[in-house]
Amino acid sequence: VPEKFATLGLTYDDVLLLPGASDMAPDQIDTSSYLSKNIKVNVPLLSAAMDKVTEARMAIAMARQGGAGVLHRNLSIEDQANQVDLVKRSESGMVTDPITVHPDATLRDADELCAKFRISGVPVTDSAGKLLGIVTNRDMAFESDRSRQVREVMTPMPLVTGKVGISGVDAMELLRRHKIEKLPLVDDAGILKGLITVKDFVKAEKYPNAAKDKDGRLLVGAAVGVAGDAYERAQALIAAGVDFIVVDTAHGHSRLVGEMVAKIKSNSSGVDLIGGNIATRDGAQALIDSGVDGIKVGVGPGSICTTRVVAGIGVPQVTAIYEASLAAKAAGIPVIGDGGLQYSGDIAKALVAGADTVMLGSLLAGCEESPGELLFINGKQFKSYRGMGSLGAMQTRGDQRSFSKDRYFQETVSTDDKLIPEGIEGQVPYRGPVSAVVHQLVGGLRQSMFYVGGRTVPELQQNGKFVRITSAGLKESHPHDIQMTVEAPNYSRK
Numbered sequence: 001v002p003e004k005f006a007t008l009g010l011t012y013d014d015v016l017l018l019p020g021a022s023d024m025a026p027d028q029i030d031t032s033s034y035l036s037k038n039i040k041v042n043v044p045l046l047s048a049a050m051d052k053v054t055e056a057r058m059a060i061a062m063a064r065q066g067g068a069g070v071l072h073r074n075l076s077i078e079d080q081a082n083q084v085d086l087v088k089r090s091e092s093g094m095v096t097d098p099i100t101v102h103p104d105a106t107l108r109d110a111d112e113l114c115a116k117f118r119i120s121g122v123p124v125t126d127s128a129g130k131l132l133g134i135v136t137n138r139d140m141a142f143e144s145d146r147s148r149q150v151r152e153v154m155t156p157m158p159l160v161t162g163k164v165g166i167s168g169v170d171a172m173e174l175l176r177r178h179k180i181e182k183l184p185l186v187d188d189a190g191i192l193k194g195l196i197t198v199k200d201f202v203k204a205e206k207y208p209n210a211a212k213d214k215d216g217r218l219l220v221g222a223a224v225g226v227a228g229d230a231y232e233r234a235q236a237l238i239a240a241g242v243d244f245i246v247v248d249t250a251h252g253h254s255r256l257v258g259e260m261v262a263k264i265k266s267n268s269s270g271v272d273l274i275g276g277n278i279a280t281r282d283g284a285q286a287l288i289d290s291g292v293d294g295i296k297v298g299v300g301p302g303s304i305c306t307t308r309v310v311a312g313i314g315v316p317q318v319t320a321i322y323e324a325s326l327a328a329k330a331a332g333i334p335v336i337g338d339g340g341l342q343y344s345g346d347i348a349k350a351l352v353a354g355a356d357t358v359m360l361g362s363l364l365a366g367c368e369e370s371p372g373e374l375l376f377i378n379g380k381q382f383k384s385y386r387g388m389g390s391l392g393a394m395q396t397r398g399d400q401r402s403f404s405k406d407r408y409f410q411e412t413v414s415t416d417d418k419l420i421p422e423g424i425e426g427q428v429p430y431r432g433p434v435s436a437v438v439h440q441l442v443g444g445l446r447q448s449m450f451y452v453g454g455r456t457v458p459e460l461q462q463n464g465k466f467v468r469i470t471s472a473g474l475k476e477s478h479p480h481d482i483q484m485t486v487e488a489p490n491y492s493r494k
């Protein structure tokens with residue numbers, strides 16, 4: 001029966017983009033794109049929801065570069081919500097819900113707060129929220145007795161304060177005129193309502209391309225599953241201020257995923273909901289029907305993934321993205337091409353195939369900001385990286401249960417030796433800070449857009465065309481007939 005066989009599946013190495021008529025300079029190019037229906041990023045890159053890729057530090061770094069991170073869920077609900085909080089507080093135009101300390105707390109307590117949130121001072125408020133003073137590094141630095149109470153060392157009111165709703169320019173002027181670093185905002189009753197800091201102005205200048213929410217805070221997403229407490233997890237993430245939630249499984253075309261999407265969506269306070277992963281047009285349509293704001297595509301392309309071998313399941317990624325996008329484009333729902341990207345050129349290929357953004361695991365796992373540990377092997381530096389379906393990620397750690405088993409629908413497997421892994425564990429070369437890696441990836445994308453003749457992502461998608469290549473063509477694409485003696489920042493032989 002001919003219908004038994006779908007079309008030929010193609011992936012990144014099977015195609016190249018055709019050079020097209022172009023009349024722009026690479027620096028006129030706009031790389032912004034939608035990751036979901038209501039959320040736009042400035043560069044179309046997301047970091048994967050994996051425990052060796054995205055925790056708060058990676059999410060902050062990605063958002064500062066203009067993309068976004070998706071916090072993994074292989075940790076308790078409380079810990080994951082806490083990570084959202086860390087990202088949301090890391091940079092903002094105005095902190096609307098500042099960390100505060102009670103006057104009876106000790107300096108030790110204040111130290112802990114400052115260390116945890118990487119801040120240099122904290123407003124002091126009573127239990128009604130009234131501003132009593134501020135305790136900063138300058139107040140605390142010369143105190144050797146850390147058991148002293150905050151009230152004894154704080155700089156008490158009257159402080160220089162601003163009114164709620166003050167403009168950025170006026171706030172900066174107050175900070176400058178009074179040579180202070182923090183401006184508490186209070187209402188008429190003296191209740192603390194917000195905080196503006198010099199640091200935020202400096203960061204805004206340092207990361208002009210940062211992806212932010214409407215309050216000037218960095219964008220962040222987080223993953224949930226379908227089993228057990230997934231709904232409670234989503235609620236906790238929403239309460240912590242997450243911008244988008246990904247119902248992230250290895251098989252998004254299953255009833256449980258559709259139901260979880262619909263359930264979270266019914267009470268999501270405007271947070272965008274992404275579902276996945278799927279690899280067919282029907283799979284994309286099913287997610288659309290359950291109400292998603294974004295679709296994540298990829299079954300088996302991941303560098304650490306063994307689903308295609310263990311289960312014989314998957315669709316080569318360029319075809320998967322293309323097929324999913326046929327349903328998604330018609331519904332106006334953005335597509336995330338997740339997994340399998342090896343080089344910057346693959347980003348444009350994914351976009352031309354129909355993706356709006358891409359999600360990266362291995363390309364970011366080697367960064368300084370990833371949670372994996374740095375390893376030295378034969379004088380070279382590596383970072384550990386593993387699939388969320390690997391034994392290491394799915395098995396119980398000490399007395400801590402794994403939260404990533406339900407990505408592979410194995411949450412009811414009773415003992416670790418009965419797990420069926422769909423991923424492996426390994427290491428990737430250390431690649432330095434996210435800023436440098438993203439610079440190369442986005443630089444490569446800009447070159448692609450220039451070659452194709454697409455000034456914006458939609459133009460790239462519209463104008464881009466593929467040529468299919470053979471293994472001889474692929475061989476010709478890579479450097480050949482030479483021994484590489486100098487390492488390029490954006491190329492290494494696999």
Ligand code: RVP
Pocket residue numbers: 048049050277298301302303304305306307338339340341359360361362363386387388389390422423424
């Ligand atoms: P890559 O960028 O090729 O390393 O792929 C990362 C993607 O692989 C993730 O975003 C996820 O969709 C998928 N993944 C994660 N764990 C596993 C697995 O264990 N099979 N796969």
